[in-house]
Amino acid sequence: MSEVLVVVEQVDGTLKKVTLEMLTLARELGEPAAVVMGAPGTAASVADKLGQYGATRIYAAESEEIDGYLVSPKAAALAALVSQVQPAAVLLGATQEGKEIAGRVAVKLDNGLLTDISGLASDGTATQVVFAGSTIVTSKVTRGFPLATLRPNSLTPSPAEEAASPEVTPIEFTLDKSDTRARIVERVAEAKGARPELTEASVVVSGGRGVGSAENFTLVEELADLLGGAVGASRAATDSGFYPHQFQVGQTGKTVSPQLYIALGISGAIQHRAGMQTSKTIVAVNKDAEAPIFELADFGVIGDLFTVVPQTVEELRKRG
Amino acid sequence: MNIVVLVKQVPDSGAERTLRESDHTVDREVADNVINEMDDYAIEEALRLQEAHGGEVTVMTMGPQRAAESIRKALSMGPDKAVHIRDDALAGSCALATSAVLAAALRDLNPDLVLCGAEATDGRVQAVPHMLSERLGIAALTGARKLTVDGSTLTVERQTDEGYEVVVAQAPAVVSVWDTINEPRYPSFKGIMAAKKKPVTELSLADLGIEPSEVGAAGASSAVVDHRGRPPRSAGQKITDEGDGGAKLVEFLASEKFV
Numbered sequence: 353m354s355e356v357l358v359v360v361e362q363v364d365g366t367l368k369k370v371t372l373e374m375l376t377l378a379r380e381l382g383e384p385a386a387v388v389m390g391a392p393g394t395a396a397s398v399a400d401k402l403g404q405y406g407a408t409r410i411y412a413a414e415s416e417e418i419d420g421y422l423v424s425p426k427a428a429a430l431a432a433l434v435s436q437v438q439p440a441a442v443l444l445g446a447t448q449e450g451k452e453i454a455g456r457v458a459v460k461l462d463n464g465l466l467t468d469i470s471g472l473a474s475d476g477t478a479t480q481v482v483f484a485g486s487t488i489v490t491s492k493v494t495r496g497f498p499l500a501t502l503r504p505n506s507l508t509p510s511p512a513e514e515a516a517s518p519e520v521t522p523i524e525f526t527l528d529k530s531d532t533r534a535r536i537v538e539r540v541a542e543a544k545g546a547r548p549e550l551t552e553a554s555v556v557v558s559g560g561r562g563v564g565s566a567e568n569f570t571l572v573e574e575l576a577d578l579l580g581g582a583v584g585a586s587r588a589a590t591d592s593g594f595y596p597h598q599f600q601v602g603q604t605g606k607t608v609s610p611q612l613y614i615a616l617g618i619s620g621a622i623q624h625r626a627g628m629q630t631s632k633t634i635v636a637v638n639k640d641a642e643a644p645i646f647e648l649a650d651f652g653v654i655g656d657l658f659t660v661v662p663q664t665v666e667e668l669r670k671r672g
Numbered sequence: 673m674n675i676v677v678l679v680k681q682v683p684d685s686g687a688e689r690t691l692r693e694s695d696h697t698v699d700r701e702v703a704d705n706v707i708n709e710m711d712d713y714a715i716e717e718a719l720r721l722q723e724a725h726g727g728e729v730t731v732m733t734m735g736p737q738r739a740a741e742s743i744r745k746a747l748s749m750g751p752d753k754a755v756h757i758r759d760d761a762l763a764g765s766c767a768l769a770t771s772a773v774l775a776a777a778l779r780d781l782n783p784d785l786v787l788c789g790a791e792a793t794d795g796r797v798q799a800v801p802h803m804l805s806e807r808l809g810i811a812a813l814t815g816a817r818k819l820t821v822d823g824s825t826l827t828v829e830r831q832t833d834e835g836y837e838v839v840v841a842q843a844p845a846v847v848s849v850w851d852t853i854n855e856p857r858y859p860s861f862k863g864i865m866a867a868k869k870k871p872v873t874e875l876s877l878a879d880l881g882i883e884p885s886e887v888g889a890a891g892a893s894s895a896v897v898d899h900r901g902r903p904p905r906s907a908g909q910k911i912t913d914e915g916d917g918g919a920k921l922v923e924f925l926a927s928e929k930f931v
Contacts (some may be wrong), residue, residue, distance in 0.1 A: 362894070363834060385800070407877035422811075422813070422814075422830070422837075423812070423814075424805070424806075424813070427802075427806070436708050443733060447833070448814070448815055448831075448833075449833070451797065451798040451799050452784070452798065452799060452801075452802045452812075454709075454799060454812060455767070455771075455797070455798075455799025455800070455802040455803045455806075456799075456802045456803065456805075456806045458767075458799070458803065458893070459768065459771065459806040460806065463893065464766065464804060464806070464892075464893030464894035465766075465767060465768065465797075466894055466896060467767075467796065467797045467799065468796060477897060481902065483689045483690075483764075483794075485902060486689070486691075486901065486902055487690070487691060487899055487900070487901060488823070488898045488899065488900055488901075488902050489696070489758045489896050489898070489899045490894045490896070490898045490899070491894060491895060491897055492890065492894065492895060492897055493893065493894045494893060494894055495893040495894075513908050530810075532811040533810065533811035533813060533841050533842070533845070534811040534813055534839050534840070534841045534845075535840050535841065536837050536838070536839050537838045537840050538837065538838040538841070539832075539834075539835070539836075539837050539838075540795070540835045540836050540837070540838070540860065541834050541835040542834070542835035542836070550832070550833075555930070562676055571733070575797065575839070579925075579930065579931070586876060596850045597817075597831075597850075597851075598831060598833075603793055604709060604710065604793070604851055611930075612925075612928075612930050625860055629905075631930055633930075634905070635921065635925075637901065637917070637921070641910075641912070642919070646907060646910055647905070647907050647909070648905045649907065649910070650908035650909070650910055650924075651908055651909050651910075651911075651915040651921065651924040652907075652908070652909070652910040653910075653911055653912075653913055653918075653920070653921055654859065654910065654911070654912045654913060655912065655913025655917045659913065659915075659917070659918070660913050660917040660918045660921065661918065662918065663916075663917065663918025663919060664919075664921050664922055665918075666708065667919050667921075667922040668920055668922055668931060671922070671926075671931060
């Protein structure tokens with residue numbers, strides 16, 4: 353069986369969920385091989401977990417350059433690896449960095465690129481959900497091999513029936529001057545507490561204009577924390593300064609696809625729907641009975657969120 | 673500092689958007705076409721840099737005749753001139769071909785800085801800035817929420833899932849911006865009138881030395897095989913809060929095994 357390369361995304365030794373999804377998908381398509389690119393020691397820190405999800409081999413590019421410059425060195429390493437092993441397909445996360453690496457590799461190898469796929473069949477046909485979730489497209493690469501970025505939360509990751517113990521093979525690659533032009537001088541983590549990453553969370557609780565103020569967002573956070581979810585916000589809420597921009601869900605923010613999406617005080621303009629319409633179950637609380645969000649909601653409560661949400665919180669606490 | 677701002681005309685993301693039955697490409701005829709929202713922020717950033725450091729701001733777009741409206745609209749904010757890359761053979765171009773065409777035009781203009789929006793609301797590929805960087809051999813600083821220029825040194829704060837990264841490069845470079853970077857100005861009446869007289873250079877594939885077979889649907893590196901409407905979500909249960917809305921919400925969550 354041919355190898356399917358999965359480009360690993362991790363933070364401090366913890367694999368991003370989309371990586372586990374990609375390995376799960378790769379097992380259907382061929383022999384999954386993980387590509388780890390980062391500071392020295394990264395591959396060792398994630399090898400066990402990659403093995404549990406069926407990675408039979410780890411290709412590693414570990415150096416200060418890989419870690420210290422924006423995207424280009426990773427693209428150089430991945431392109432070199434692809435030329436050496438001729439994989440059946442290459443999967444990356446449809447994250448900012450995943451999309452950027454994929455774009456550079458597409459140019460280097462003059463290979464077609466499929467972005468934001470939600471599935472890939474063994475004949476190379478991919479599915480994509482476009483236009484605010486309104487249209488499903490099937491597409492394929494017509495020049496080269498399937499090179500695709502997978503939208504997080506497209507499938508449920510599952511460990512392999514039999515864990516593999518992947519051996520680590522260093523990738524042989526060279527960097528030229530143009531690969532080290534954008535130097536990362538500082539990485540700043542902004543506190544988001546213990547909450548899961550927005551695009552990966554199984555539960556997302558979002559607040560909109562109806563939340564009314566930054567202080568009131570603690571109510572949204574409280575419900576999210578009780579459900580083990582992430583907090584999101586509509587554009588109206590982030591533009592009004594109620595919540596930081598990086599938590600914006602919508603056309604100009606993050607696209608989320610959780611098991612459960614709870615919209616509080618969000619009218620459901622198309623701008624917002626673009627970012628959450630593919631959620632499995634949608635719950636909405638809004639005092640306007642005509643709010644478009646109710647057209648999507650599996651369960652809608654017409655009412656004041658300042659009475660409905662505290663009662664919800666209280667009921668959840670009772671259930672422990 | 674000479675700046676080129678890349679602008680894309682896209683179907684309005686606030687309205688209904690469809691693909692054409694015949695070739696599965698975006699139906700741009702029926703759509704309400706507007707400047708990609710994120711591009712306004714790139715134009716604004718270019719104008720602010722021009723105010724601080726001088727130089728010229730050029731708007732560049734690749735698109736059909738209709739894109740001329742978007743060019744005038746962009747110029748009304750204040751840029752000096754525009755380049756419109758227009759050729760019938762370009763219809764249906766993939767991101768790879770688009771980046772090759774833009775790179776060819778940028779090579780001729782040789783700007784110090786290329787600014788663009790972090791993503792287009794139609795394709796959402798987010799890869800073109802890095803494709804251009806790869807083709808031109810210049811730095812790409814992408815996803816900027818802040819850009820500082822000091823001589824030829826460019827510093828950006830790049831938004832990430834975890835927070836942000838500070839990334840530094842020397843001009844020339846491609847910088848893509850999010851809508852957190854500034855607040856775009858509205859065109860003034862004077863600006864709208866002035867835009868009508870500003871020079872717009874039209875470039876064809878022949879002008880750029882690119883063969884028609886390398887671009888468009890014929891030269892595409894990926895293809896849409898089929899498309900269909902996603903089944904509309906059927907609206908579910910809707911209740912009016914009569915003092916027990918929260919309790920009923922929790923019952924629903926329990927029935928769906930979320931709690």
